[in-house]
Amino acid sequence: DVKVTQSSRYLVKRTGEKVFLECVQDMDHENMFWYRQDPGLGLRLIYFSYDVKMKEKGDIPEGYSVSREKKERFSLILESASTNQTSMYLCASSLRGPWYEQYFGPGTRLTVT
């Protein structure tokens, strides 16, 4: 069974703080993704990575950066958290590419106050 884990289930941060969200997958998947989920908007892609040290912008990359130093780990960084980044953040991975089945982690609910 593929397992995708995320470092925190709930997180509360202050405006202006630097925030790190970590994601680890244990199935040697090439592709990893970060989404944010907001009511009525579905899942929106922030960044994705198809290989170590490679990254591509998604639909809403502004205010975020990512890091993929190892194949199994993909980090999302909020350089200076703002209240409009309060959201559910979901990490996902896929074996064969972004157009194939994606496995999601449990999500991190981030609140920025």
Add this chain to the structure above:
Amino acid sequence: GQQVMQIPQYQHVQEGEDFTTYCNSSTTLSNIQWYKQRPGGHPVFLIQLVKSGEVKKQKRLTFQFGEAKKNSSLHITATQTTDVGTYFCAAAGGTSYGKLTFGQGTILTVHP
């Protein structure tokens, strides 16, 4: 970027009634996927449709891909309380090369 419209946003049904959610794109798609997210959970892959006019069934769930590969539907026959959750379509292709574009989701509530 690519837009995928999913309707309805909400659906309340009595247990035993049928349910359908629709997904529409303005561009031709390579494939479409469907995911289910239980309340408090994360999205879980249900199925992928690739061929024009394709129909796939999983027990009480029927998935269809339109002939023009621009729309898709998920139909649940005789809903059960275990069907509650949010159903998302996710489109691949069109102008969204290299990534999936998710619909807004349909939240299904089943009243016993």
